[in-house]
Amino acid sequence: MSKQSILTMVRSRLTVTGKEEARHQLVEARLRAHQENTRPGVGNLKGGERVEQFIISASAKGTNVSQHQDLTEAASHILSLLPIGSHLSLTDAAVQTGIVLPNEQIDGWTQKTSLENCLSTCFCAIAESGSLVVRSDGGNSLTQNFLADRHFVLLPKADILDAMESVWQRVRDAGGMPRDLTLVSGPSSTGDIEMRMEKGAHGPRELYILILDGL
Amino acid sequence: MEVTSDKFIPLSEAALADDKLQSALGQLSGRLAAGRTKGVADLPEFEQLRGEARDIKNHTLQHLDLYLEAFEQRVVEQGGSVHWASNESEARNIILDLCQSVGAKRVTKSKSMVTEEIDLVPFLEANDIEAVETDLGEYIIQLRGEKPSHIVAPAVHLSKDQVSETFFEHHRKLGFNEKIHDRGELVAEARQVLREKFLAADVGISGANFLVAETGTIVLVTNEGNAELTTALPGTHIVVTGIEKVVPTLEDASTFIRLLARSALGADISAYTSFITGPKRQADGDGPDNFHVVLVDNGRSEMMGSEFQDMLRCIRCSACLNHCPVYLSVGGHAYGSVYSGPMGAVLTPQLASLEKSKHLANASSLCGRCESVCPVMIPLPKLLRLWRDKEAAEKLNPAGMRWGLNLWSWLIGQPRLYRITTSIANRVLYHWPGSSDGFINKLPALAGAWTVHRDLRRPEQGTFSEQHRRKGRKRV
Amino acid sequence: MVTELSVESKTVAFFVTCLVENIKPAVGFDSITVLEDAGFEVVVPLNQVCCGQPNYNGGDRANAIKIAKNVIDEFMVFDYVVIPSGSCGGMIKHHYPQLFADDVAYRDKSEQLATKVFELSQFLIQVANYKPCSVSQATVAYHDACAGLRELNISDGPRQLLKGAGVRIHELKETESCCGFGGTFCVKYPDISAAMAERKVQDVLSTGATTLVMGDLGCMLNIEGKLQRDGYQIQVKHFAEILAAGVQQKAEKNC
Numbered sequence: 010m011s012k013q014s015i016l017t018m019v020r021s022r023l024t025v026t027g028k029e030e031a032r033h034q035l036v037e038a039r040l041r042a043h044q045e046n047t048r049p050g051v052g053n054l055k056g057g058e059r060v061e062q063f064i065i066s067a068s069a070k071g072t073n074v075s076q077h078q079d080l081t082e083a084a085s086h087i088l089s090l091l092p093i094g095s096h097l098s099l100t101d102a103a104v105q106t107g108i109v110l111p112n113e114q115i116d117g118w119t120q121k122t123s124l125e126n127c128l129s130t131c132f133c134a135i136a137e138s139g140s141l142v143v144r145s146d147g148g149n150s151l152t153q154n155f156l157a158d159r160h161f162v163l164l165p166k167a168d169i170l171d172a173m174e175s176v177w178q179r180v181r182d183a184g185g186m187p188r189d190l191t192l193v194s195g196p197s198s199t200g201d202i203e204m205r206m207e208k209g210a211h212g213p214r215e216l217y218i219l220i221l222d223g224l
Numbered sequence: 225m226e227v228t229s230d231k232f233i234p235l236s237e238a239a240l241a242d243d244k245l246q247s248a249l250g251q252l253s254g255r256l257a258a259g260r261t262k263g264v265a266d267l268p269e270f271e272q273l274r275g276e277a278r279d280i281k282n283h284t285l286q287h288l289d290l291y292l293e294a295f296e297q298r299v300v301e302q303g304g305s306v307h308w309a310s311n312e313s314e315a316r317n318i319i320l321d322l323c324q325s326v327g328a329k330r331v332t333k334s335k336s337m338v339t340e341e342i343d344l345v346p347f348l349e350a351n352d353i354e355a356v357e358t359d360l361g362e363y364i365i366q367l368r369g370e371k372p373s374h375i376v377a378p379a380v381h382l383s384k385d386q387v388s389e390t391f392f393e394h395h396r397k398l399g400f401n402e403k404i405h406d407r408g409e410l411v412a413e414a415r416q417v418l419r420e421k422f423l424a425a426d427v428g429i430s431g432a433n434f435l436v437a438e439t440g441t442i443v444l445v446t447n448e449g450n451a452e453l454t455t456a457l458p459g460t461h462i463v464v465t466g467i468e469k470v471v472p473t474l475e476d477a478s479t480f481i482r483l484l485a486r487s488a489l490g491a492d493i494s495a496y497t498s499f500i501t502g503p504k505r506q507a508d509g510d511g512p513d514n515f516h517v518v519l520v521d522n523g524r525s526e527m528m529g530s531e532f533q534d535m536l537r538c539i540r541c542s543a544c545l546n547h548c549p550v551y552l553s554v555g556g557h558a559y560g561s562v563y564s565g566p567m568g569a570v571l572t573p574q575l576a577s578l579e580k581s582k583h584l585a586n587a588s589s590l591c592g593r594c595e596s597v598c599p600v601m602i603p604l605p606k607l608l609r610l611w612r613d614k615e616a617a618e619k620l621n622p623a624g625m626r627w628g629l630n631l632w633s634w635l636i637g638q639p640r641l642y643r644i645t646t647s648i649a650n651r652v653l654y655h656w657p658g659s660s661d662g663f664i665n666k667l668p669a670l671a672g673a674w675t676v677h678r679d680l681r682r683p684e685q686g687t688f689s690e691q692h693r694r695k696g697r698k699r700v
Numbered sequence: 701m702v703t704e705l706s707v708e709s710k711t712v713a714f715f716v717t718c719l720v721e722n723i724k725p726a727v728g729f730d731s732i733t734v735l736e737d738a739g740f741e742v743v744v745p746l747n748q749v750c751c752g753q754p755n756y757n758g759g760d761r762a763n764a765i766k767i768a769k770n771v772i773d774e775f776m777v778f779d780y781v782v783i784p785s786g787s788c789g790g791m792i793k794h795h796y797p798q799l800f801a802d803d804v805a806y807r808d809k810s811e812q813l814a815t816k817v818f819e820l821s822q823f824l825i826q827v828a829n830y831k832p833c834s835v836s837q838a839t840v841a842y843h844d845a846c847a848g849l850r851e852l853n854i855s856d857g858p859r860q861l862l863k864g865a866g867v868r869i870h871e872l873k874e875t876e877s878c879c880g881f882g883g884t885f886c887v888k889y890p891d892i893s894a895a896m897a898e899r900k901v902q903d904v905l906s907t908g909a910t911t912l913v914m915g916d917l918g919c920m921l922n923i924e925g926k927l928q929r930d931g932y933q934i935q936v937k938h939f940a941e942i943l944a945a946g947v948q949q950k951a952e953k954n955c
Contacts (some may be wrong), residue, residue, distance in 0.1 A: 153510075199360045210449060550889075616759030632750075637767075639747045692725075699745065
């Protein structure tokens with residue numbers, strides 16, 4: 010059995026049997042404690058500084074970030090960005106926010122099809138790296154987000170966390186890791202041709218984050 | 225692992241003479257190494273994180289058996305399966321069985337160096353399964369029938385025009401009748417072609433940058449978004465990974481994420497960092513029904529408990545390649561292995577054979593730049609020296625060299641004889657014919673290798689010891 | 701082997717190195733000139749030859765150990781050992797203790813010796829607190845030799861000394877890139893080595909400097925040889941030569 014032969018080889022090289030109580034306890038304790046390692050200063054910001062760091066970091070990566078008082082403002086901003094005649098699909102979670110958009114501009118979406126524009130919500134965001142945190146559950150569809158050319162995301166200001174470590178805390182409090190949790194830190198890009206960055210490899214070409222100040 | 229590293233000398237000669245490649249390599253250093261320098265300067269805590277990353281990996285390796293078991297347990301709890309493969313042949317067969325068990329005909333792949341190592345794609349295709357690389361660089365070289373020349377940017381050796389030719393040749397049958405020269409448009413064409421593949425795939429195969437034992441999670445770091453489309457769209461997701469990729473907790477993974485893209489090119493984070501835990505759940509809008517992790521050994525466990533265990537800390541960031549003067553001179557293909565640069569020179573003899581790859585550890589000036597940029601502080605020059613020791617012990621290095629070193633050692637053990645010998649040599653070289661103004665331009669035998677490309681300063685008249693005596697100074 | 705010597709804190713033992721011994725003794729004599737100007741007596745032990753790098757880097761650990769033992773036994777008795785080379789200095793200070801990982805006696809000796817071994821610029825700054833003599837010298841470029849840089853952290857030291865002598869430095873774009881010497885590497889893989897040397901040459905040319913300075917003779921011979929072959933009239937010097945010229949100029953002024 011390969012599992013046994015691999016583990017046996019590893020154990021013999023480490024000169025252990027694998028039954029040592031002390032080792033088991035050490036590993037279990039470490040997994041339970043999930044202690045933080047050094048967090049850079051830029052991951053420890055609060056309040057206005059934190060929001061500013063998020064905007065700076067996200068913008069530096071080619072993300073378009075805007076701030077709005079409420080969903081109404083956000084809706085009108087989205088509409089102003091949509092090319093004439095184009096339509097927008099909403100994830101279930103986006104629909105649940107109650108955002109009001111003209112029906113004639115909303116499309117449904119069926120699985121496994123490309124789409125021009127998608128509006129979703131997110132789990133939270135990370136100021137340190139200017140990242141959104143999106144999940145495969147919670148009424149958003151990962152593939153819907155990634156198959157879109159243009160991805161719009163609603164982000165309540167209170168959901169801008171300082172660093173990844175705070176995300177893990179929130180994840181644990183909410184019952185553990187979902188099937189997919191992705192940090193989205195900019196639009197899709199590639200440097201594979203002559204080391205020059207080009208946008209829109211496979212994921213969205215454009216990413217718009219609408220920070221909702223009032224929420 | 226199949227390698228052509230025994231052809232290092234002719235491959236590197238060809239590489240040095242290849243103007244297109246030299247131009248591409250010139251770009252590489254300017255973009256990646258320069259990027260890293262800036263990225264490191266932007267993070268005051270960088271050195272501290274490096275030390276912690278090394279310590280996390282060392283701790284994990286010391287308890288690798290337990291962390292792998294913990295990881296497996298968590299994956300299974302989430303509804304996934306874990307398979308263990310001792311060698312590449314087993315790994316290939318496991319993956320083939322998993323594909324055939326769901327009647328797969330079409331596979332999409334996101335980038336995985338381990339799948340290159342085990343030569344997976346040709347094997348699948350020989351078994352009637354179409355397997356398409358979706359990482360743009362991997363896709364390009366797949367079309368060209370080439371191996372990757374860099375562990376992060378596989379097509380770095382190609383020019384835009386070469387990519388343009390390749391796309392025109394292969395996309396025509398798909399209805400793309402125009403040769404494209406603009407980079408952005410080339411990317412757009414690849415996006416269109418591969419979108420169809422993503423949507424039609426039965427199985428998605430990925431690698432894993434990290435495995436998190438705490439939660440049974442795999443971490444995928446990309447910029448393109450192909451990892452999500454590869455792993456979330458098909459009904460089955462297969463992860464292929466080396467056994468050394470495990471880290472204890474999500475917090476530990478965070479430390480590595482802070483170092484990975486920064487070490488590769490200076491970015492604080494890549495566009496997408498995905499944490500995938502098991503198959504589709506009820507609350508998910510999408511996702512695969514089947515989730516499999518294939519843990520591959522293929523020579524890694526043999527490195528445990530020796531000085532080579534340090535090499536298992538590697539997170540495949542490519543910093544060592546991007547700063548290596550030898551890699552930057554000859555590129556990745558010269559190494560004859562999918563792992564090139566300093567990390568390839570250390571890993572290839574282990575995963576393939578020392579005999580076939582003996583040049584790799586020797587084609588190094590041991591400048592140490594690799595170690596200085598490694599985010600997990602792997603002592604690469606020390607490991608290269610260890611391979612040189614093993615080669616000498618197995619008599620794989622040239623007899624002339626062993627003979628020469630023994631002679632040198634014997635000679636310098638007799639200082640007086642040494643001084644006499646070198647005085648004679650000094651005279652010979654001082655009067656060496658055929659050159660002028662203080663320089664010699666042609667020497668015989670091994671010394672001839674020096675004068676092929678450069679002159680040698682003619683030695684002063686008299687060795688230091690002779691001149692010291694002539695000056696009336698005393699020795700003690 | 702030295703049996704009796706008055707080991708005062710103002711005496712240094714000079715480790716010549718193979719390349720200085722055989723190709724450019726002037727670097728050795730200039731180093732001694734500078735050390736004497738710094739107020740130290742310099743002795744040159746007779747029974748010294750090589751630090752053992754070729755064997756150590758060539759898979760010949762057994763002989764490297766033999767050679768290292770001789771060096772340790774010869775030089776242990778001194779208070780200071782000064783070497784005009786970062787790579788030989790790094791070999792003795794950094795690698796000798798690793799060679800004796802399994803030999804407690806020699807590991808202790810090698811660690812003790814390591815505390816007394818200094819590369820020339822390190823000695824001048826850390827121990828001698830040397831104030832260089834002014835020298836008239838056109839702007840120079842400076843190359844950081846790899847071993848000294850990575851194993852002994854030699855970077856600011858020689859620059860500080862050169863600036864102290866009034867020498868302006870025009871930095872290379874890639875000051876930390878290997879020149880391609882690497883001991884036997886340059887003759888085992890001559891084409892790759894030459895490509896690396898050529899990049900260094902182009903970098904030097906781009907500074908417009910007419911003199912290139914560094915602290916290791918291996919690098920010097922390599923880069924100088926490439927510059928010559930390419931037909932460029934750029935001088936290559938060890939920083940000891942520049943500092944010694946300053947001492948010489950001071951002496952001439954005082955005559």
